[in-house]
Amino acid sequence: MSGLSRRGAAPTVRHVHLGLGNFFRAHQAWYTSRAPDATQWGIAAFTGRTPGLVDALTAQDGLYTLVTRSGDGDGFEVVDSIARVFPASDHAAWLGYLKDPRVRVVTMTVTEAGYLRGADGGLDVDRPEVRADVDALRTAPSSPVRTAPAKLVAGLAARCRADAGPLTLVPCDNLPGNGAVTARIVREFAQFVDPGLPGRLEESVSYVTTVVDRITPRPIAADVAAVGAATGADDHAPVVTEPFTEWVLSGDFAAGRPQWEDAGAAFVHDIGPFEERKLWLLNGAHSLLAYTASLRGHVTVSDAMTDETCRAWLEQWWNEASRHLNLPDTDIAAYRAALIDRFANPRMRHRLDQIATDGSQKLPVRLLPVLRLERAAGRVPLGTTRALAAWVCHLRGSGGSVNDVRSADIGPLTAGPLTDAVRTVLGALDPALAADSAVVNAVTVQACEIAPR
Ligand SMILES: NC(=O)c1ccc[n+]([C@@H]2O[C@H](COP(=O)([O-])OP(=O)(O)OC[C@H]3O[C@@H](n4cnc5c(N)ncnc54)[C@H](O)[C@@H]3O)[C@@H](O)[C@H]2O)c1
Numbered sequence: 160m161s162g163l164s165r166r167g168a169a170p171t172v173r174h175v176h177l178g179l180g181n182f183f184r185a186h187q188a189w190y191t192s193r194a195p196d197a198t199q200w201g202i203a204a205f206t207g208r209t210p211g212l213v214d215a216l217t218a219q220d221g222l223y224t225l226v227t228r229s230g231d232g233d234g235f236e237v238v239d240s241i242a243r244v245f246p247a248s249d250h251a252a253w254l255g256y257l258k259d260p261r262v263r264v265v266t267m268t269v270t271e272a273g274y275l276r277g278a279d280g281g282l283d284v285d286r287p288e289v290r291a292d293v294d295a296l297r298t299a300p301s302s303p304v305r306t307a308p309a310k311l312v313a314g315l316a317a318r319c320r321a322d323a324g325p326l327t328l329v330p331c332d333n334l335p336g337n338g339a340v341t342a343r344i345v346r347e348f349a350q351f352v353d354p355g356l357p358g359r360l361e362e363s364v365s366y367v368t369t370v371v372d373r374i375t376p377r378p379i380a381a382d383v384a385a386v387g388a389a390t391g392a393d394d395h396a397p398v399v400t401e402p403f404t405e406w407v408l409s410g411d412f413a414a415g416r417p418q419w420e421d422a423g424a425a426f427v428h429d430i431g432p433f434e435e436r437k438l439w440l441l442n443g444a445h446s447l448l449a450y451t452a453s454l455r456g457h458v459t460v461s462d463a464m465t466d467e468t469c470r471a472w473l474e475q476w477w478n479e480a481s482r483h484l485n486l487p488d489t490d491i492a493a494y495r496a497a498l499i500d501r502f503a504n505p506r507m508r509h510r511l512d513q514i515a516t517d518g519s520q521k522l523p524v525r526l527l528p529v530l531r532l533e534r535a536a537g538r539v540p541l542g543t544t545r546a547l548a549a550w551v552c553h554l555r556g557s558g559g560s561v562n563d564v565r566s567a568d569i570g571p572l573t574a575g576p577l578t579d580a581v582r583t584v585l586g587a588l589d590p591a592l593a594a595d596s597a598v599v600n601a602v603t604v605q606a607c608e609i610a611p612r
């Protein structure tokens with residue numbers, strides 16, 4: 160078996176990515192590799208925090224095998240769009256690319272938690288890591304920083320100082336209005352560093368909003384072995400994904416972009432209906448299953464889909480969410496039918512505990528908009544409240560271990576009598592929920608049913 164290596168030169172870097180992980184490699188890097196102008200849009204990819212994939216990918220010249228796993232077999236292709244790979248700690252390289260006039264696009268996958276938003280959706284300036292990075296940039300603009308907002312601001316400021324021309328930020332995390340979210344955290348962070356900086360950045364930075372979709376679980380050792388057996392390549396960093404993929408983008412690119420539309424991406428004016436369809440029907444269902452199905456002993460999404468009770472809960476949630484989607488009924492029905500096949504694919508090992516991470520960041524986006532709309536219509540939506548009930552049970556120690564960026568402040572709220580815990584935990588997501596007795600009661604009753612303790 161031989162390792163992967165590039166035959167010719169790597170493509171010139173004109174695109175930078177922050178948050179090199181599995182999803183970026185199954186999605187944005189794959190779209191770029193499929194674009195007709197791929198050779199003009201090489202990617203420099205930086206991990207978000209830990210060194211992660213850097214050594215393995217560097218040894219393979221940035222190449223890796225994408226395994227497309229359907230219910231009845233695997234497809235294999237080598238993706239070659241990543242030209243250079245860097246650890247998060249290489250801040251000099253980050254600044255170097257951001258101030259390079261050839262670089263025109265920055266994509267990001269830093270998780271929902273990586274935007275460091277507070278309760279009002281803006282930058283949470285009380286976090287010690289935010290304060291540390293603000294102080295660092297006030298002291299010296301090239302100081303190393305750790306958080307994603309600080310990296311963006313430091314890079315954009317360096318670009319501004321170098322007069323390197325316009326640039327577009329393309330967030331690819333599962334957040335509604337992710338372009339506006341990114342614009343806001345950049346503006347607020349920059350304001351803290353230097354009140355004149357936001358104005359200077361606005362002249363040359365544009366923000367695009369995206370809906371991204373391709374289920375990409377964390378690969379396991381057997382996946383590495385399967386690639387070797389099928390292709391003969393000694394690939395230490397393959398990615399496994401599903402055949403389905405979607406990328407919807409909205410907004411202006413200030414300085415060009417790859418021809419992603421020729422690789423299947425859709426550019427639309429009104430992205431709202433696409434966001435709601437995806438975040439509610441897919442991600443909301445994922446979160447529902449992550450907490451309910453794990454309490455019933457299931458480990459993966461496809462395991463959960465074999466359980467009639469989980470399936471009924473899923474349909475109930477989908478019925479509640481679908482009432483509020485601004486799309487034709489036939490489109491919604493087709494999307495739901497496709498999701499059943501995607502979730503049930505028994506060859507995809509998408510662990511529920513991976514999806515359960517950071518519920519405090521995900522549930523406000525995936526469930527609460529539907530809950531509010533249902534309450535406004537005078538209903539208590541039991542499919543939605545069941546997901547919240549299972550999350551509260553999860554936080555109280557039923558099911559798998561809790562891995563949440565807010566566990567320090569939400570964890571203590573989960574102790575004590577169940578009704579009190581439900582009220583305070585819901586209140587930590589949205590104070591209005593704690594004051595809604597009908598919701599608190601429904602969540603409490605369902606929590607007792609799901610995990611009596
Ligand atoms: N995996 C999927 O199916 C999928 C699909 C659609 C969207 N996404 C989005 O992509 C994100 C990453 O998913 P993945 O599967 O690539 O995960 P991954 O664990 O493979 O990679 C995550 C990357 O984000 C970085 N990161 C994590 N926390 C961070 C933080 N607080 N600040 C900065 N960087 C941080 C990590 O260092 C790593 O580079 C998801 O959180 C989601 O928003 C994932």
Ligand SMILES: O=P(O)(O)OC[C@@H](O)[C@@H](O)[C@H](O)[C@H](O)CO
Pocket residue numbers: 270271333371372373374375441442445446513514516
């Ligand atoms: O990746 P996360 O942690 O934001 O959420 C877990 C899943 O719900 C999510 O990754 C989906 O698999 C994905 O959004 C499908 O496109």
